[in-house]
Amino acid sequence: MAETRELTKNQALVFGVLSKADGPLSAYSMLDQLREHGFRAPLQVYRALEKLVEFGLVHRLESINSFVACTHPHDHSHGLIAFAICETCGAVDEFSDEIVEQRLTGWSRNNNFQLAKTTIEMRGVCANCSSA
Amino acid sequence: MAETRELTKNQALVFGVLSKADGPLSAYSMLDQLREHGFRAPLQVYRALEKLVEFGLVHRLESINSFVACTHPHDHSHGLIAFAICETCGAVDEFSDEIVEQRLTGWSRNNNFQLAKTTIEMRGVCANCSSA
DNA sequence: ACCTATAATGTAATAACATAACGATCAGGA
DNA sequence: TCCTGATCGTTATGTTATTACATTATAGGT
Structure with missing residues (x-):
């Protein structure tokens, strides 16, 4: 909590x-x-x-x-958050992906890049809009 | 070519x-x-x-x-590109990651999201700047 | 209660980023 | 040549974000 x-x-x-x-x-x-x-x-x-x-x-x-x-204001577990933004209706879906996070932190470690903040934003058309 | x-x-x-x-x-x-x-x-x-x-x-x-x-203007193979942006010197490193791409396209498929464009931008301090 | 340090606020002005609208120009194909 | 589509020039405007400075509120220690 x-x-x-x-x-x-x-x-x-x-x-x-x-x-x-x-x-x-x-x-x-x-x-x-x-x-x-x-x-x-x-x-x-x-x-x-x-x-x-x-x-x-x-x-x-x-x-x-x-x-x-934030959709999950009480869930502090997720380090990295990705967004799927519908260009038709504007709806935003928010999700976490451990693997993606691992890959990006891995790249940072390998390249001595001190990662402070990551932005992942996908734009497209959501399920609702593409079915309509 | x-x-x-x-x-x-x-x-x-x-x-x-x-x-x-x-x-x-x-x-x-x-x-x-x-x-x-x-x-x-x-x-x-x-x-x-x-x-x-x-x-x-x-x-x-x-x-x-x-x-x-673009750092790799002749390499049309990469679908998705991620950027590491140094907040100290402004240098930008550009890279591709197959796994990350698979995870994000996978999420899109599972959620019926018609993906048009993905942005991945990491900000932090590059190797040069953090060693200096 | 009083002081003090820090955070939050109000306000005006301006900086920084981006596009709309319109007409002129240029290049290539029928 | 004439048409068409892409590019260009220009003005104006729309949109997003910050600087600067003065003021007010709040929490903690004494």
Whole structure:
């Protein structure tokens, strides 16, 4: 069981918006949704996101400049996470793969590369969209 | 042996800048370098880059909003390419891994995800920088 | 309660990255 | 020649992210 973390007001607002969304959101779209709650500037969103990512509650999707609430916020076991992003509906699937992780950490070890962070993002069309 | 492709003037200029660089460059830094050659607008760079990426001569690094000349422009065998990006010196190492590719295409098949493009980018500190 | 250090916030301005829209130009094939 | 498709030039605009600086809130020690 992961400990519950106390979020600040802004962090809670941003996390709330992201959690209610059914897919990734850009920082600016979150800002728009939060204007009625007093948000005025991008930095209010970016600062909250920075912390939420740090806490492991939110992931940043580099390839689409967006953010998504973590699907498995209580599972701290996975070191590396891969994402499958549907280019049609925007849905994001999040998964871990031990083998992939081993291969990449192996490469890093062999090449004396001090690995800090790995991004794996697959883009394509999800099952729902391709069957429709 | 890969066929040699005829690049247009702008494509050749952009590719030249990127090839001479010892690491990734942003579109705007290329634009700055090409102003003396008559470039005036970002689109001139972005349009050339789009083609160069399509030709397989250039890769886009999503996590750092930059572009890098392909290290193995004549090797069309690799389907998936991973990058190791040094956060200290900016150097980029490019490699392929069959196993990783199999795992990710396997996941896609199992989940009926029609995979179009995969991004794998590792950030950390390269051998040179960590020994220094 | 009071001080203090740290974290979080508010705000304005600007930097950095990327594309839309439109028209002109150029090259190759019918 | 005429058509067609790709490329190019240019302006404007859209989108994403950060710098800088002042202020406020919070937790911990005394």
